[in-house]
Amino acid sequence: MRFGEKVTCPKYDREKVEPGIVHIGVGNFHRAHQCVFVDDSLSLPGHESWGYRGIGLMPADAKMRDVLKEQDMMFTLWQKGTSFESVRVIGCHSDFILAPESPEKVLDALCAAETKIVTMTITEKGYFVDFTTGKLDSSAPAVSSDLEALKSGSASLKTALGYLVAAAKRRQAEKAPGFVILSCDNLQENGCKAKAAVLEMAGEVDSGLKAWISENVQFPNSMVDRITPATTEEVKTELKEKYGVEDGWPVVSEEFLLWVVEDKFPSGRPSWDKSPSGKCLFVEDVLPYELLKLRLLNAVHQALAYPASLLGHEVVHEAMADSRVFKFLKAYMAAAGQTVRPVKGLKKDEWSKTVLERFSNPAVRDTIFRLNEDATNRIAVALAPCLQEDAVPPGRSLSRKHLAAILLPVACWIRALVGGAELPAAAKLNRDDKGESMRGPAGEAWEKADGSEAAEASKKFLHSAFGEKVARDTVAEVLAESLKLLKGEGVEALLR
Template sequence: MTTKLNQANLPAIANRAAVPQYDRGALRAGILHFGVGNFHRAHQAVYLDDLFNAGGSLDWAIVGAGVRPADEDMRQKLKVQDWLTTVVEQEADLSRARVTGAMVDYIKPGDIEATLEMLANPAIRIVSLTITEGGYYIDPASQQFDPTHPDIVADAYNIAAPRTAFGLILGGLMRRRDAGVDPFTVMSCDNIPGNGHVTQNAVAGLAALIDPLLAAWVHEHVAFPNSMVDRITPATSAREREMLEKDFGIEDNWPVFCEAFKQWVLEDHFPSGRPALERVGVQFVPDVAPFELMKIRILNGGHATIAYPAALMDIHFVHEAMEEPLVRRFLEKVEREEIIPIVPPVPDTSLDEYYELIDRRFSNPKIGDTITRLCLDGSNRQPKFILPSAADRLAAGQGVTGLALVSALWCRYCYGETDSGTPIAPNDPSWDRLTAAAKKAKADPQAWLAMGDIFGPLARNPAYVAAFSHALTTLWEVGTRETLIRYLEDRL
């Protein structure tokens, strides 16, 4: 017999899963969060739930917000279960469930006035974001904020009725400034190098289109701490819902399955206050950059490294990719020979041990993370996770055979079919453009590099062009499996 997740049923669920030990009725909103997806509910919301269970800080509960019409589906599914979420942590020898209760409300997406009103509320002292790497209006090649994007231009023209997260944040800040209320801290939790700086550039960049004095005020008065966040959290499907009902007897409209490991490194820059997250494992540091670069290059870069060869070999799950010797050895060779050697030292951290941890996490058979998810949005992820490593190596006079092959595999994937001829469904906001370029690149590899907004100066570097062109040509001549063998045997 299963039990529907809601506040009234928590006593019945308590013998199957951990439930909040605090009085949810005593919670008060202190954080507004844009992007209530799986990662947020498996990460930030879990840390806050841990903190509330530890006693105190009950004035830091979460109010959700969104800007996409699709966000309404998540809102409705969470609303009927009183904003509760079941989080299932899974390892090879472990499966445990908990119900988190850190969220107390979720503003209807598209209700601009309600969102601005909440942002102007003095109780809201932090605004956090998980809106994905592609949601920051960053030019892929320059990695700078793009003030010419039509969404940004529209918000600048009518900041009284903004449509983007950054327009809403700026609108809320303007209301607080005009009312003499201290600004909230803006905290990005997305996997972007210097995510705090990137967020500041977006908010201040939009402000500059409206009034240079407003932009200067944002720079002077609003805090944007950088952070590094980590927890492998796959998408929820019918598979996860059925597993939750079968293994724990809980009916949850949108449960989250994730690994047991989680990490949050955060710069301690919160002028309006913050929850005492250090009590529950958050690491506060003066500079998050070394931790962030390590994670983005080694973990996120590692995901990109295994994603495309696995997809081209018709492998479905990430742990299955790690069970394929060619993919696992490819990952290790690229990491140990090309990525790790150019990652700067990280305080109190062994990069080799960090990679070994990554290897174990990728190999977790319980997670059910899909190769399709790792392949998603390569046009935004390659310029952040792979191409910077290649640029750094070339600047140091070092080779990029493996990293160029990673990008060539991405190009081959965007052709739209696997080595067996199985069609690949569109998996990028720019899929039509990428597919057209990949088809041209089959005969002329430089047609792929011609996307200057993605490759930037790398497209003009003779060493990179030669390595990429040879890798892509080899993929078309002999296929993914044989190309990996040649690379592993130093014959590529």
């Protein structure tokens, strides 16, 4: 790795850092978010024991492992605001273990005496939870294989849950203290979900282990926020030309950086809240912040993705410059905002304005295709809950116009599920296994959209995608109307 001038490098002594934190899922987001807080904290007095060690569970993570090891575990973060940019080298990671090659080493790291916290970004799919029921997906081959391995004491595990349960089992047997598992994925109540999944898996193995985890392992909820696009070859070239930095896998992000963390760390924690680079709030209850973000940021990504891709857009900031999309998103946020309660320290109107500015940032060059990744899970988690009867606080209600705004992206998503040669590339399914199973109900809703069974078919679709609470008669009727308009007159008419 070559450093250029104008590039900030770690100010602490990397030799003295110990890995008190393990991260599972060293992807781009982790490197642009949690690593900044950890890297900043390592310059604080008494923080040498709060460095990072990384774990990759997927065979494809070998590429990240190889690049990072080649660079002495350092990488470049290129932060691009609308009027500001900075390039910094992050040095908080000291090792990377690839689970499929070295499962025992993963367990050793998770059980090491110095490991107090395990953070993770494993994507929604990595939890193996059916988000409509909240239950562990025991039918998934990786889960059943891990249950077998846990029962037989084999270390050849496949899921993050399996490794966490195995680590807890070893800690319990060694009478070692518990640890903190801090999910950093975009999931509502991510800590509670991780806890439920880990406990369900542990319970299948040994009820005593389940009880030990309940008592000794903490699962704080956390809300993460920073847009981090996938790294392109152009980014690498531009970084070298502009800053003289040669990096095999740099990461680009916007300037905005927020982390709201439930303060549940019985064995101590680093002072991430002292970071000069971003805002980290340790709070008692993360839920109100999560709801604001899920409904007025994550869901807005989903609201943007399918309508914009049907219009032929491929890049997020270009779609934002299209007034048809921009105006729709304002209407979408006004509707979804009805379901959001006030939170301390963040104003809803300002938040919405900042979100539209962040999406319009041309420097980030986020692609719409990326936003579509795993869309079926993401729409179910972020957008669909706004459609439940109990989503609005007492005294407020969602009009049919509000419902139409929230359902517009769902109608466009159905169109994308129907597929066909004329579908723009950006609207195609992206690593969306669950989407494949939705093609049947989507096809039926689309087919029947202009007939007498339209509302019934839409209701069936809503039921399979989002469950009973969303599949209400009014919601189904509005969705059927939107599908009819989309089918008959196209996406532009629907947006109008």
